Amino acid sequence: MDFGFLRGKKNKDPDGNKSKKKNVAITHNVINGLISYAKMHHPYEGILILEGERKKMEILINNLVIPPFSEHGPFYSGFPINELPFDLKYLGTAHSHPSGTSQPSLEDLNHFYGLISIIICHPYDEEDIHAYDSQGREVPLERRI
Ligand SMILES: [Zn+2]
DSSP, rough: OOEEEEEEEEEOTTTTTOOOOEEEEHHHHHHHHHHHHHHHHHTTEEEEEEEEEEEEEEEEEEEOOOTTEEEOOOSSOOOOOGGGGTTTTEEEEEEEEETTHHHHHHHHHHHHOOOEEEEEEEEEEEEEEEEEETTTEEOOOOEEE
């Protein structure tokens, strides 16, 4: 007898259905802008909109926009997403974590906007900048001039 059916389907190509990852790049100006904005709002959270270009295999974050009607608090920063004009240049948001944790909170994932979410945590150095996708998975950021 053949019990092959009990083993289930063999995945011959485990990497085959891996979704094509886009490269995410960020300019030096944006990094500096994030750092000074986060420091300016400390001990409150600050939030910014990430603007840039999406190409076939790459997302380039090259500008920051201060969101309209933003509110700042020690544990939550946000803005009504439906107040935002629909704009293809908007790639996502960045916000600070004065608590020092680099992980996105449940709230962050529930309020995910766009393609990418950047978190900059205290003490707001360059290595405190982390990027996440909508699933909360960390995405490497490539530095650009
Ligand atoms: Zn957060």
